[in-house]
Amino acid sequence: MQQLIDTCIARRQQLASQLAPGIVIIPTTQEIIRNADTHYPFRFDSGFYYLTGFTEPDAVLVQIIGENKTENILFCRPKDEEREIWDGFRYGPAAAARTFGFDAAYPLDELDTRMIELMQNQPRIYYPLAKEMRWDRNINRWLTAVRAMARTGVSAPGSIIDVRSVLDEMRLIKDSFEAGILRQAGSINAHAHIRAMQFAKPGQFEYQVEAEMLHDYYRxxxxxxxxxxxxxxxxxxCCLHYGDNNARMNDGDLLLIDAGCELHGYASDITRTFPVNGRFTPEQKAVYEIVLAAQYAAFEHCQPGKLWNEIHDAATRVLAQGMLDLGLLTGSLDEVLETGSYRQFYMHRTGHWMGLDVHDVGAYKVEGNWRTLQPGMVLTVEPGFYIRPAANVPKAFENIGVRIEDDVLITELGHDNLNVECPKTVAEIEAVMAAGK
Incomplete structure (x- = not known):
């Protein structure tokens, strides 16, 4: 806990050092009704948590950045013993300030009054602009109130700047604290995928396999x-974002599982594809090994100094050649890549940033150019091959869908695969499944 708090204090200092004087306002999320009086499970806003470590709903971080000093203020729910009987522990402002290292903390019901005071004579506002309409309205209301004081000599902020332009760049480079959590999340997820491999068999429903993974996450x-x-x-x-998970699994089917756990707010994201009966058919094996070769080719470009798009280009080249080798496409490799005909079987990019959000923040291009990889970046590498029935598809290859995905940390010397414990060669998968049966 203390390491998290110290890390968050340092992040707040880092954010303030990159901003000109002004007021920073970053709210977390609120509890949302699912139906009747039942709520969806609460999950804090990632940017707010990154800077505070505070996990309660309905809280706001305010930074007052001066020329020589920065003040960090938290607004949160008041201490309320009656509500705690029903809903659980609350820090309250006093304990939250002490525990999480804030200069001051106030109850949420004072937010309107104090924000009008805190905005006075500030040159600019930093805020996640247009992220949530409710907070846009709050900012506008407070700003209007401050502007109305002009005759008293009070000045209002002259600009509103999206704080995410700086905050997202900070989050893109993971520190050692984050890397440790991501590595642990990757290990948990790897073992859950192994459990799924050893549990799955023909006749089960997809949701039964999903339940085994969820059990292993919690365990x-x-x-x-x-x-x-x-x-x-x-x-x-062959449906990229399939989510029903309610079909019965048949002998001879491949099972594609794209699943991840969250640990202390940080994501893991693994995809494995394996035969429900434990043995790949020749056609399934051929497609699978093309995808695996594409991932290995992509890994070669997961190192500092490489450009983001080189990962995708390397994987796509191997996949396209594999499509030609299987007779699914015709022409030369350059023709297939130039015309984009490979997109019949591979229609998505090869990865994304990962961190507090599974599709994490950070621009992929900077000033129109693909971003250069740096140590501390975490990304997924996930080539795929999806063969829907079509005139150019032999019957034996119909409905084969394969994706292989791992999470990669860019290091000074290259990269670390955070999911190295999760088997993925044909031989490894078949051996793990045989041991499970």
Whole structure:
């Protein structure tokens, strides 16, 4: 806990050092009704948590950045013993300020009054602009109130700047504290995928395999998945964001599982594809090994100094050649790449940033150019090959869908695969499944 708090204090200092004087306003999320009086599980705003470590709903971080001093203020729910009987522990402002290292903290019901005071004579506002309409309205209301004081000599902020232009860049480069959590999340997820491999068999439903993974996440200390799991057998594996997870798995099907756990707010994101009966058919093996070769080719470009798009280009080149080798496409490799005909079987990019959000923040291009990889970046590498029935598809290859995904940390010397414990060669998968049976 103390390491998290110290890290968040340092992040707030880093953010302030990159901004000109003004007021920073970063709210977290609120509890949302699912139906009747039942709420969706609460999950804090990632940017707010990154700077505070505070996990309660309905809180706001305010930074007052001066020429020589920065003040960090938290607004949060008041201490309320009656509500705590029903809903659980609350820090309250006094304990939150002491515990999380704020200069001051106030109850949320004072927000309107104090924000009008805090905005006075500030040159600019930093805020996640247009992220949530409710907070846009709040900012406008407070700003209007401050402007109305002009005759008293009070000046209002002259500009509103999206704080995410700086905050997202900070979040893109993971520190050692974050890397440790991501590595642990990757290990938890790897073992859950192994459990799925050893559990799955023909005749089960996809959701039964999903339940085994969720059980293993909770058993290992992850309290929630990082996103809605994709557990897709047979033809369902050719639907990129399949989410029903309710089909019966048949003998001879491949099962594609794209699932991740969340640990202390940080995501893991692994995809594995394996035969429900434990043995790849020759056609499934051929497609699978092309995808695996594409991932290995992409890994070669996961190192400092490489450009983001080189990862995708390397994977796509291997996949396109594999499509030609299988007779699914015709022409030369250059023709297939130039015309984009490979997109019949591979229609998505090869990865994304990952961190507090599974599709994490950070621009992929800077001033119109693909971003250069740097140590501390974390990204996924996930080539795929999806063969829907079509005139140019032999019957034996119909409805084969394969994706292989790992999470990669860029290091000074190259990269670390955060999911190295999760088997993925044909031989490894078949051996793990045989041992499970």
């Amino acid at each position: 290992q200390g992850s309290r929630s998945p990082a996103y809605n799991s994709i557990v897709a057998s047979g033809a369902n594996a």
